Amino acid sequence: MPDISPGTALLALDWLIRLAALWWIPSRSAPAAARSWLLLVGFVPLLGLPLYLLFGHPWLSRERVLRQARASQAIRAGQLPQKALRWRPPATGPAAETAPLVERLGAFMPVRGNAVELLDDYDGSLAALLADIDAARERVHLLYYLMFDDAVGEAVADALVRAAGRGVRCRLLLDAVGAKRGYRAFARRLRAAGVEVHPMLPGGLRWRRSGRMDLRNHRKIAVIDDHVGHIGSQNLADARFVPGHPNRELVARVRGPAVSHLEAVFASDWYLETGQQLEVSPQRPVHADDVAVQLLPSGPAYPFANARDTVNALIHLAQHRLVLVTPYFVPDDATLSALRIAALSGVQVQLILSASNNQRLTAWAQHSYYEELLQAGVRIALYRPRFLHAKHLSVDDAVALVGSINLDIRSFALNAEAGLLCYDHGVVARMRAIEADYLADAEQVQLAAWRRRAPWRRSLEGLARLADSFM
Numbered sequence: 001m002p003d004i005s006p007g008t009a010l011l012a013l014d015w016l017i018r019l020a021a022l023w024w025i026p027s028r029s030a031p032a033a034a035r036s037w038l039l040l041v042g043f044v045p046l047l048g049l050p051l052y053l054l055f056g057h058p059w060l061s062r063e064r065v066l067r068q069a070r071a072s073q074a075i076r077a078g079q080l081p082q083k084a085l086r087w088r089p090p091a092t093g094p095a096a097e098t099a100p101l102v103e104r105l106g107a108f109m110p111v112r113g114n115a116v117e118l119l120d121d122y123d124g125s126l127a128a129l130l131a132d133i134d135a136a137r138e139r140v141h142l143l144y145y146l147m148f149d150d151a152v153g154e155a156v157a158d159a160l161v162r163a164a165g166r167g168v169r170c171r172l173l174l175d176a177v178g179a180k181r182g183y184r185a186f187a188r189r190l191r192a193a194g195v196e197v198h199p200m201l202p203g204g205l206r207w208r209r210s211g212r213m214d215l216r217n218h219r220k221i222a223v224i225d226d227h228v229g230h231i232g233s234q235n236l237a238d239a240r241f242v243p244g245h246p247n248r249e250l251v252a253r254v255r256g257p258a259v260s261h262l263e264a265v266f267a268s269d270w271y272l273e274t275g276q277q278l279e280v281s282p283q284r285p286v287h288a289d290d291v292a293v294q295l296l297p298s299g300p301a302y303p304f305a306n307a308r309d310t311v312n313a314l315i316h317l318a319q320h321r322l323v324l325v326t327p328y329f330v331p332d333d334a335t336l337s338a339l340r341i342a343a344l345s346g347v348q349v350q351l352i353l354s355a356s357n358n359q360r361l362t363a364w365a366q367h368s369y370y371e372e373l374l375q376a377g378v379r380i381a382l383y384r385p386r387f388l389h390a391k392h393l394s395v396d397d398a399v400a401l402v403g404s405i406n407l408d409i410r411s412f413a414l415n416a417e418a419g420l421l422c423y424d425h426g427v428v429a430r431m432r433a434i435e436a437d438y439l440a441d442a443e444q445v446q447l448a449a450w451r452r453r454a455p456w457r458r459s460l461e462g463l464a465r466l467a468d469s470f471m
Contacts, residue, residue, distance in 0.1 A: 017045035068301035071268035087292035094317040110294035113286035114256030146235035147182025218415035229262035245387035299416030308412035330408040343377035354388035364464035381442035
């Protein structure tokens with residue numbers, strides 16, 4: 001038998017990995033993701049292969065997928081007592097097509113009889129949440145991506161301890177990675193006080209029972225009694241938890257029948273993590289404001305990309321004006337095409353992004369899309385006073401969407417997210433005022449000036465864009 005040198009064996013292994021990747025990856029990944037992974041494996045096979053096996057496919061354990069399917073079925077059945085509150089969209093306009101789409105994707109029907117308060121002040125939003133917890137008499141359910149061991153985390157933990165001391169049933173779900181610091185700091189004290197605390201999508205030796213290691217639960221939801229719910233972009237942390245990037249957020253405080261839908265999302269995630277089924281009562285007081293809303297949950301446990309499909313539908317359905325606010329803008333091809341088509345069709349499309357960014361690779365990739373969009377007529381404004389971490393959009397004067405959904409591939413494909421669609425002229429008008437406040441402190445990017453940026457920046461942005469599927 002001929003001797004094979006180590007160099008020859010390594011070369012053969014390199015090519016075997018490349019050929020296996022060409023056969024395996026395209027059939028299990030979206031084209032854009034397959035392109036990025038094949039590029040990485042082609043350049044560094046011995047590194048690219050283990051990284052793909054760990055992070056290349058957004059898989060969840062079979063048990064989690066089955067639990068989500070059962071939860072969605074229970075959500076549909078649980079809304080039957082609310083049939084009289086179903087909101088019927090007008091025959092024409094964005095809501096006519098969006099409402100049935102969202103119901104088929106996420107299981108929640110649109111319901112009327114709600115009040116929606118948009119909280120744009122960071123400290124004011126936190127104060128409202130703490131006041132609602134302190135007013136709780138029956139239960140407090142909190143579901144958050146991030147909780148820090150800072151003054152805000154301490155204030156929330158103290159409020160939960162006080163509530164539990166009054167006999168309130170308190171449950172807290174925290175993402176195992178995003179909220180690691182808060183979980184470590186407060187879990188023992190909270191449990192000792194009677195608060196039930198669970199990490200979501202835990203890693204370590206338990207990751208095979210949950211899913212791919214970088215899949216995260218990015219939702220921010222609070223439900224207090226039958227009275228009130230909170231949903232938005234704000235975490236349980238001080239606004240300056242990232243040094244140099246004080247956050248600006250947007251949260252919707254909701255009262256009415258939709259509170260039961262927010263609680264159903266919490267109950268679904270509780271079931272996914274613990275296997276314990278919580279009873280969710282559909283009966284909530286109807287509010288005189290009579291705002292029609294619809295909840296949009298999304299994530300890898302669903303059969304479709306709920307957030308991506310809904311956002312793209314809203315972009316295509318816009319007829320006059322479309323405003324999108326996001327801290328991270330790394331769109332897939334479908335979203336990029338939708339924005340370009342909307343602008344070229346005569347829709348006034350305004351994208352509001354943060355001038356500062358705490359994710360450098362994401363910022364470089366984000367810049368690579370500007371020229372194409374500006375050339376199509378999309379306006380891009382960079383907000384400067386703070387890190388604009390809010391995530392929302394408005395379509396004409398008909399629909400507003402607020403929640404945790406970023407306009408990036410991670411939010412669309414990898415994270416569990418939640419958004420609240422408001423089919424109400426008054427809510428859209430209030431969101432327009434917030435958008436106008438952003439624009440007053442933002443600088444519009446000009447195509448001619450953007451084209452004059454240094455060649456090395458163009459190259460760096462292009463390389464970062466190739467890694468969009470890794471972000």
